[in-house]
Amino acid sequence: MTASFAVTDRTRMRRRPGRATYDRELVHSILDESLIASVAVSIDGQPHVQPMIHVRDGDGLILHGNANNRLLSHIAGGAEACINVALVDALVLARQITNHTMHYRSATVYGRGSEVEDEGEKQRLMNIVFDHLVKTDRYRHLPTLPEGYLKGMLVVLVPIEEAVGKVNSAVPTDDGPEGIWSGLVPVRVQRLDPLADERTQAEAAELGAPTVPPPTA
Amino acid sequence: MTASFAVTDRTRMRRRPGRATYDRELVHSILDESLIASVAVSIDGQPHVQPMIHVRDGDGLILHGNANNRLLSHIAGGAEACINVALVDALVLARQITNHTMHYRSATVYGRGSEVEDEGEKQRLMNIVFDHLVKTDRYRHLPTLPEGYLKGMLVVLVPIEEAVGKVNSAVPTDDGPEGIWSGLVPVRVQRLDPLADERTQAEAAELGAPTVPPPTA
Numbered sequence: 126m127t128a129s130f131a132v133t134d135r136t137r138m139r140r141r142p143g144r145a146t147y148d149r150e151l152v153h154s155i156l157d158e159s160l161i162a163s164v165a166v167s168i169d170g171q172p173h174v175q176p177m178i179h180v181r182d183g184d185g186l187i188l189h190g191n192a193n194n195r196l197l198s199h200i201a202g203g204a205e206a207c208i209n210v211a212l213v214d215a216l217v218l219a220r221q222i223t224n225h226t227m228h229y230r231s232a233t234v235y236g237r238g239s240e241v242e243d244e245g246e247k248q249r250l251m252n253i254v255f256d257h258l259v260k261t262d263r264y265r266h267l268p269t270l271p272e273g274y275l276k277g278m279l280v281v282l283v284p285i286e287e288a289v290g291k292v293n294s295a296v297p298t299d300d301g302p303e304g305i306w307s308g309l310v311p312v313r314v315q316r317l318d319p320l321a322d323e324r325t326q327a328e329a330a331e332l333g334a335p336t337v338p339p340p341t342a
Numbered sequence: 343m344t345a346s347f348a349v350t351d352r353t354r355m356r357r358r359p360g361r362a363t364y365d366r367e368l369v370h371s372i373l374d375e376s377l378i379a380s381v382a383v384s385i386d387g388q389p390h391v392q393p394m395i396h397v398r399d400g401d402g403l404i405l406h407g408n409a410n411n412r413l414l415s416h417i418a419g420g421a422e423a424c425i426n427v428a429l430v431d432a433l434v435l436a437r438q439i440t441n442h443t444m445h446y447r448s449a450t451v452y453g454r455g456s457e458v459e460d461e462g463e464k465q466r467l468m469n470i471v472f473d474h475l476v477k478t479d480r481y482r483h484l485p486t487l488p489e490g491y492l493k494g495m496l497v498v499l500v501p502i503e504e505a506v507g508k509v510n511s512a513v514p515t516d517d518g519p520e521g522i523w524s525g526l527v528p529v530r531v532q533r534l535d536p537l538a539d540e541r542t543q544a545e546a547a548e549l550g551a552p553t554v555p556p557p558t559a
Contacts, residue, residue: 135390139410140410140411160433160444160529161430163380163393163426165380165389166389170384171422172382172384172389172390172424173382173389173424174381174382174391174424174450175450176428176446176448193357194357205387205389207389208391209391213377213531216377216533218476218480218536220484220485221485222487223491227377227395233391233392255439258433259433264439266522267438267519268437268439270440298539301485302484302485303549304553304554305480306538306542306552306555306556307538307539308538309537310534310537311533311535311537312531312533313531314430314530314531314532315529315531315532316528316529317528317529317530319523319526319527320526320527320528321525322515322524322526324524325525332521335523337523338523339435340435340527
């Protein structure tokens with residue numbers, strides 16, 4: 126496994142090449158940080174893009190959904206996908222209008238996915254999805270999946286081989302006038318304190334603390 | 343202007359139709375809340391998706407970028423676009439694995455855009471973009487745009503006519519076991535306190551408070 130992705134015609138950044146990165150670890154970290162990705166396909170020449178949960182397993186992206194999901198079925202059937210994740214880190218306020226920008230980290234993956242058909246492998250991948258999103262050992266305390274549940278679920282693995290990141294973290298300095306505030310307004314995606322549902326609240330009053338506590342933020 | 347979008351073949355939600363909304367005001371509010379959108383086009387049958395700043399002007403979405411931006415040029419040239427905005431509101435932790443989900447609001451617009459060529463109209467639209475993102479009266483205190491700057495910028499307006507929203511805010515109740523915490527982990531995109539750059543810090547020490555202050559969060 127090389128440390129960098131090879132540059133292809135689709136991943137070459139013509140404008141602002143200084144913002145491009147082909148560093149595998151950095152691209153992975155951008156993919157891992159976002160809760161959702163934008164997944165695009167072309168169907169009969171028509172673009173479609175949908176937000177989906179994407180979770181990385183090594184050098185592959187796990188997508189899942191109902192077997193009737195049209196976009197995902199298309200990818201499972203071998204269609205090219207383009208998957209993007211974008212994280213806004215800050216608004217950049219400069220002293221010239223033209224220097225206003227955003228700090229961001231973005232990652233784009235091009236590729237053809239394949240359907241995962243083996244039930245054991247589907248289960249393994251769905252465990253990874255669950256663990257990544259929930260980040261507790263919750264899974265093993267929950268009832269197992271109903272018999273046959275995974276059969277109705279489409280699990281697709283897209284290789285992360287043709288990929289590029291784009292990062293803007295530059296601090297602009299310009300010749301704009303004195304007396305104007307310039308700097309950054311940081312933007313963060315935050316998980317707030319968990320909110321127990323009614324049943325959990327009732328049980329807490331009755332039974333005390335739950336055996337499986339809420340995830341810590 | 344009708345209160346609802348007409349349902350088309352592309353915007354009909356086959357799976358979980360209860361999550362679909364065609365309410366114009368609600369779809370607008372989802373579009374307005376996100377700082378960026380995912381803009382997809384199909385070029386020679388190949389899907390491409392890019393994060394872009396999208397700002398709404400009434401029933402149109404303003405996209406802008408450098409005149410060399412390939413994806414945007416494609417849309418300016420009349421290609422179909424599919425534009426999606428997705429806001430994650432919460433992780434939903436249930437007592438059955440299969441009831442775990444996310445609360446989200448999403449909006450998708452299909453349409454063909456057109457390039458805005460009139461310089462006055464380009465200026466007006468870029469002012470709207472600036473105002474929407476920065477939310478201060480900063481613009482009028484900054485030096486005007488350099489002569490000819492707008493010529494090198496591509497401004498495209500995409501009509502918001504074929505559009506659909508998708509909202510999940512249901513609270514699952516299930517027959518999962520006692521003693522397991524269930525509820526929501528809210529997720530929020532937050533603007534943190536502004537961070538002054540070096541020049542602003544130096545001027546603050548020397549001149550006092552800036553004439554044009556930082557935006558309030």
